Each structure stands twice: as structure tokens, then as C-alpha cells.
Amino acid sequence: xxxxxxxxxxxxxxxxxxxxxxxxxFTTAVQAVEEVFVFANTDDVRSLPGSAALVGEEQFQIEFAxxxxxxxxxxxxxxxxxxxxxxLRPNIGIRGATSERSSKITLMEDGVMMAPAPYSNPSAYYxxxxxxxxxxxxxxxxxxxRYGPQTTGGVVNMISTPIPEAxxxxxxxRAGQNGEQDLLANVGGQYGQFGFLLETAQxxxxxxxxxxxxxxSGYDIEDYLVKxxxxxxxxxxxxxxxxxxxxxxxxxxxxxxxxxxxxxxxRYGLSSxxxxxxxxxxxxxxYGLQVSDDLSLTVTAYQNNFSRDxxxxxxxxxxxxxxxAGDTTAQAILDxxxxxxxxxxxxxxxxxxxxxxxxNFDQSFGDHxxxxxxxxxxxxxxxFQPIDVYDQINGELLLSGRIEPTGSNNRLEDAQALSGWIVxxxxxxSALNLxxxxxxxxxxxxxxxxSDPDRETGPSRRSNNxxxxxxxxxFTYELSDKWQALAxxxxxxxxxxxxxxxxxxxxxxxxxxxxxRYTGSWYLEAIAFYSDFDNKTENCSNANPCSNGATxxxxxxxxxxxxxxxxxxxxxxxxxNMNAPIDLAYTYTDAAISRDNPEEGFDDxxxxxxxxxxxxxxxxxxxxxxxxxxxx
Numbered sequence: 001x002x003x004x005x006x007x008x009x010x011x012x013x014x015x016x017x018x019x020x021x022x023x024x025x026f027t028t029a030v031q032a033v034e035e036v037f038v039f040a041n042t043d044d045v046r047s048l049p050g051s052a053a054l055v056g057e058e059q060f061q062i063e064f065a066x067x068x069x070x071x072x073x074x075x076x077x078x079x080x081x082x083x084x085x086x087x088l089r090p091n092i093g094i095r096g097a098t099s100e101r102s103s104k105i106t107l108m109e110d111g112v113m114m115a116p117a118p119y120s121n122p123s124a125y126y127x128x129x130x131x132x133x134x135x136x137x138x139x140x141x142x143x144x145x146r147y148g149p150q151t152t153g154g155v156v157n158m159i160s161t162p163i164p165e166a167x168x169x170x171x172x173x174r175a176g177q178n179g180e181q182d183l184l185a186n187v188g189g190q191y192g193q194f195g196f197l198l199e200t201a202q203x204x205x206x207x208x209x210x211x212x213x214x215x216x217s218g219y220d221i222e223d224y225l226v227k228x229x230x231x232x233x234x235x236x237x238x239x240x241x242x243x244x245x246x247x248x249x250x251x252x253x254x255x256x257x258x259x260x261x262x263x264x265x266x267r268y269g270l271s272s273x274x275x276x277x278x279x280x281x282x283x284x285x286x287y288g289l290q291v292s293d294d295l296s297l298t299v300t301a302y303q304n305n306f307s308r309d310x311x312x313x314x315x316x317x318x319x320x321x322x323x324x325a326g327d328t329t330a331q332a333i334l335d336x337x338x339x340x341x342x343x344x345x346x347x348x349x350x351x352x353x354x355x356x357x358x359x360n361f362d363q364s365f366g367d368h369x370x371x372x373x374x375x376x377x378x379x380x381x382x383x384f385q386p387i388d389v390y391d392q393i394n395g396e397l398l399l400s401g402r403i404e405p406t407g408s409n410n411r412l413e414d415a416q417a418l419s420g421w422i423v424x425x426x427x428x429x430s431a432l433n434l435x436x437x438x439x440x441x442x443x444x445x446x447x448x449x450x451s452d453p454d455r456e457t458g459p460s461r462r463s464n465n466x467x468x469x470x471x472x473x474x475f476t477y478e479l480s481d482k483w484q485a486l487a488x489x490x491x492x493x494x495x496x497x498x499x500x501x502x503x504x505x506x507x508x509x510x511x512x513x514x515x516x517r518y519t520g521s522w523y524l525e526a527i528a529f530y531s532d533f534d535n536k537t538e539n540c541s542n543a544n545p546c547s548n549g550a551t552x553x554x555x556x557x558x559x560x561x562x563x564x565x566x567x568x569x570x571x572x573x574x575x576x577n578m579n580a581p582i583d584l585a586y587t588y589t590d591a592a593i594s595r596d597n598p599e600e601g602f603d604d605x606x607x608x609x610x611x612x613x614x615x616x617x618x619x620x621x622x623x624x625x626x627x628x629x630x631x632x
Contacts, residue, residue, distance in 0.1 A: 051515070070087065074585055076586065078615075096529075100540075102127070103115075106118075109128050110157075112302045113356075116306035118149060121498055122497065124352060125278065126306050128244075145438070145472045151470055160227075164190070164197075194229065198226060204221070209267045213336060222244060223243075236287070236288040240284045240285075242282045243282075245279040248276045250312075252312055253274070269395060270392065274311060281304070284301065287299045296363075302354075305352070307351045314344045316343075319334050341400075350382065357376055368427075376417075379414065380414035387409075405453055410449070411447055419439065422438050423438075432478075434473070441470065469491075474488025488512070489511065491511075494506060509531050513529045513530075526568075528563075532561055533561070535559070537557070557602060559593070562608070567584075581619075581623070
């Protein structure tokens with residue numbers, strides 16, 4: 001199929017060119033090699049005893065997707081907070097899981113947890129390059145207890161490009177305004193029992209913001225992927241290695257109200273040296289064994305390393321607040337026409353490691369399909385954040401000194417976790433499918449904080465242990481050949497992270513959902529959800545300050561209820577030799593404190609932060625017999 005489409009971002013006109021080089025028809029990779037899917041296709045999604053969504057290969061190709069925010073906005077129940085305008089640092093929330101740095105949902109790539117430190121520091125600035133993905137799965141409701149550690153709102157599983165059966169390759173190019181250039185290239189195939197895939201994604205842009213007396217506000221990204229596979233008669237091996245690095249000239253410094261009204265794309269020269277540098281390297285090895293016709297075994301070992309240094313101005317928005325209040329000196333400092341001394345630019349420098357091994361069995365007997373297994377995991381974060389001191393003289397930034405890190409800028413955090421699960425899909429009769437799930441999480445976390453840069457004196461220490469049993473049950477019932485009812489309930493859990501103290505309790509919740517599905521000339525789905533939290537927590541950062549204003553650590557708001565309704569409608573309308581696909585998604589959410597919390601100053605009924613009340617998305621297309629297709 002040939003597609004023509006125009007994409008706009010920050011008034012950017014983008015031109016897309018795609019080519020396919022193949023020695024034979026491209027087909028999906030052998031499933032024995034890459035069994036990493038939560039569900040296989042849209043039909044599986046629409047019969048699952050829990051709500052789910054699949055952003056498939058077709059949507060990726062139509063949109064030449066490079067921004068995960070734009071893709072997931074088409075999924076009901078998901079909350080997106082934009083941060084940089086390009087989707088490099090997404091803030092994704094699902095139902096009761098709020099969106100701060102995507103730290104309250106389970107993020108995976110090919111079934112492996114992708115957060116740099118998913119237990120001790122889940123809110124880290126890493127997300128895989130979207131344009132090298134094949135599809136994205138979203139899982140909500142009780143069945144998500146198969147995965148973890150975040151089991152309140154949902155799971156997002158990114159599926160990378162599979163190894164093709166025959167030798168083939170793809171080349172996709174994209175160019176647009178602001179120097180935007182994207183390249184995706186891969187080649188792979190299978191020869192007998194062996195297969196391979198080589199892939200790279202290259203992205204760059206000059207950015208859409210205009211920095212006073214500074215360089216561009218853009219980014220450069222390189223991403224490389226290798227897959228090697230072997231498939232025997234009853235066994236398979238898949239080795240995967242990935243490396244990426246990113247340099248982006250991004251800042252937290254905002255604008256005064258007056259400057260924003262005049263030019264929203266302006267950036268002050270005070271932020272001209274602000275820059276994010278990061279790299280990610282990950283390897284995994286998956287072994288599969290078909291023990292018998294009814295029993296299969298999968299063992300996955302993984303290691304992820306991530307380092308990032310976001311060098312940026314600290315406290316710069318105090319000048320913005322003062323200028324908004326009428327302080328002319330503060331405005332002059334922002335404009336670069338007044339000198340100022342002792343500006344602190346912090347190296348927000350952190351190294352992360354994450355490793356583990358997971359064992360899972362899939363077994364069927366009679367009307368039961370079982371999945372059970374365990375995972376041993378550990379992760380850590382090393383935070384060492386010196387501050388460079390600059391003076392602004394005649395509009396230029398001049399380095400004048402350095403402050404070595406102590407206290408909260410010099411600490412180590414880690415977590416060890418043991419997880420176990422069993423999920424039973426029980427087909428009681430032709431109409432009723434019952435899904436029973438039980439998960440166990442045992443998490444030990446600790447922090448060591450140092451008072452000297454050399455870490456020679458004894459650190460202050462804190463630690464925490466969380467041990468939770470998480471049961472769940474859900475069902476689907478076929479009311480007719482077109483109508484289906486579904487409902488479920490499960491206990492959700494969110495670990496506190498490496499900075500938790502021994503007296504703090506992890507976030508837990510009871511999560512309900514119920515709804516109906518209709519499959520005919522239209523597909524319709526309506527699902528109501530209700531999440532009741534014992535102790536709702538927030539992860540604090542500069543990008544997502546907590547309700548008490550904190551920009552680090554965690555904050556507990558207390559008992560809360562998040563409830564709402566998700567609606568979907570999709571069809572294909574026909575007009576002669578033209579088709580018009582339509583996909584509509586809508587979510588209504590009410591998120592509020594459910595009990596007075598006088599210690600923190602909250603009252604019953606207070607609205608929780610960062611949860612939108614209404615979200616709506618509409619995708620439309622016009623497909624012709626000449627294969628000249630257009631989408632919006």
C-alpha cells in the first residue's frame with residue numbers, strides 16, 4: 001500500500017519517503033523465536049478478560065511514528081503530559097496511575113522491563129526510540145498481574161522489529177522544517193535454523209525554540225539494534241543487544257507571561273548551556289523450550305545500563321516569578337542586559353543498572369491455560385551531581401567555579417525484588433471465560449547519602465521493605481455472537497523507590513472494571529473503571545512537582561478514588577471505490593481525595609493533580625482503489 005500524508009509539528013511540514021528492499025515476501029518472524037507478545041492481534045485484544053489496546057504495525061507505517069505520545073493518545077484510559085514537544089521524555093499515565101515521568105506504569109520492551117531502575121528509581125529519563133518499534137501493546141485490568149512491578153493502572157509493552165523469515169530490508173527517511181531528519185534502516189532474514197536483524201534509527205532536529213544569543217534547541221539521537229536467533233526442533237535462543245545515545249539542548253527554564261504572549265518559542269540566554277546527554281545499553285538472552293505438547297518454558301536474562309547528565313540552570317524560574325511580579329531587574333537578567341553572578345548549573349548526573357532473570361511456564365490442560373513463574377531482579381542508581389557556577393556578564397555566561405556534591409546530590413539507591421505469579425485462563429463453557437491471577441512482590445530498597453564528595457565518611461542510611469500478595473479475577477461472557485460483557489477486580493501495587501523510609505507503606509489499591517463490547521459493522525466498547533487507594537503516592541520531580549511543591553522524593557496524599565468511563569468506536573465506511581476508516585476514543589475521569597488528610601492539608605473531594613477530566617482522540621482516513629491513501 002502506498003500512503004501519502006502530511007504531518008505537522010510546531011508548524012513543521014514533514015516529507016516522508018519509504019523504500020522496501022526484499023528478496024521475498026516479508027512475513028512476521030517465527031513465533032518460537034520471539035514470544036514476547038502480551039497478545040497477538042486485535043482479535044485477541046477484543047476477547048481479553050480485561051481491557052487492552054494494540055497500536056499495530058499498520059498505524060506505525062501510516063504515521064511513520066516517531067512520537068509515542070501521539071500514538072498512545074489514540075488509546076482510551078491513557079493520560080499524556082507533553083514535556084519537550086518531540087516525545088523524547090513522555091509522561092504516561094493509565095487510569096489510577098498518574099503520569100509523572102511514566103513512573104506509575106510498567107514499561108517493557110519485548111517483554112523486558114525498560115525503566116533504568118524499575119523498582120528503586122522508575123521515574124528516569126529513558127524511553128526507547130519509538131520509530132524503531134513494530135507495535136505497542138497496552139494492558140489494563142486484572143490480567144496485568146502477570147507483569148509488574150507497577151500493577152495499578154496498566155502495562156505498556158513496546159514490540160521491536162521482528163526478524164523476518166526471508167532476507168529483506170527497509171529504509172525510511174523523513175525530513176522537515178527546523179532541520180528535522182529521521183532515518184530508519186534495517187536488514188534481516190533467516191537461513192535454516194538461524195536468523196538475524198540489524199537496525200539503526202537516526203534522528204536530529206534544530207528544535208523549534210529560539211535561544212537568545214545561543215545555539216539551537218534541538219537534539220541528535222543514534223540507536224542501534226542487533227538480534228541473533230536460533231530455532232531448533234523444540235528449542236530456541238534469541239540474543240538481543242541495543243545501544244543508543246542522545247544529546248538534546250533542553251531546559252526547564254520557562255518564560256514570563258508577557259514574553260510568552262509575545263513569542264512562545266523564545267528561550268532566554270540563561271539556558272543556552274542547558275543540555276541533556278544520555279546513553280543506554282541493554283542486552284537480553286531468551287531461551288525457549290517446548291517441554292511437551294502442553295507445556296513450554298521460557299527463561300529470560302537481561303541487563304540494562306543507563307547514564308544521563310542533564311546539565312541545566314537551577315532556580316532560574318525564580319527570576320521568571322519575580323519578573324512576573326514587576327521586578328525590572330529580574331527581567332533585565334533574563335534578557336541578558338543586566339549582569340548577575342553566582343548562577344548555579346547542576347549536572348543532574350545519574351548512572352543506573354538493572355539486571356535480572358525470569359522463568360515462566362505456559363501450560364494447558366483441559367479447559368485451563370496456565371502461566372506461572374518467578375523473577376529475581378535488582379537495580380541501583382548512583383547520583384553524583386556537582387554544580388558549575390557561572391556569571392552572566394554583558395549577556396555572556398562565564399564559568400567561575402564548581403561546587404562538589406554532598407547530601408541529596410551525592411547518594412546511592414538500590415532495590416532487590418522477588419516476584420512470583422500464576423494466571424489461569426479457564427474456559428468454563430462456550431460463553432464464559434474466567435481469568436484468575438495471583439502475584440507476589442517482595443521488595444527491599446535502601447539509600448546511602450554522603451556528606452562529602454569523596455564518600456569517605458559514613459553515609460546516612462534509610463531502607464524499606466514491601467511485601468504484598470496481589471490477587472485478581474476477571475471474566476468475559478458472550479451475550480450473543482456480537483455482544484460480550486466483561487468485568488474484573490484486582491489489587492494494585494506501586495513500590496516506593498530507593499528513598500523510602502522503613503515506616504512508609506507502599507501504594508496499594510483495589511481496582512474494578514466492568515463493561516460491554518459489540519462487534520459488527522462497528523466495533524463499540526464501553527468500560528467503567530474504579531480505583532480505590534489506601535495511600536495514593538506521587539513521585540516528585542522538577543518536571544512533575546508533587547502536590548506539596550516538592551521536586552524530589554515521594555509524597556503521600558492519602559486515601560483517594562479515581563473513577564471514570566472509557567469509550568471506543570471504530571468502523572470503515574464505504575463510498576463506492578473509497579473506504580473511510582474511523583477510530584474514536586474518549587475517556588472521562590474523576591480523581592479526588594476520598595478522606596480528609598489534615599496533616600497534609602487535603603479535604604475529602606479535593607481533586608488529584610495531573611489527571612485530565614476529559615480526553616478525546618479521532619483518527620480518520622480516506623483509502624482509494626489507486627492506493628493513494630490519506631490519513632489525519
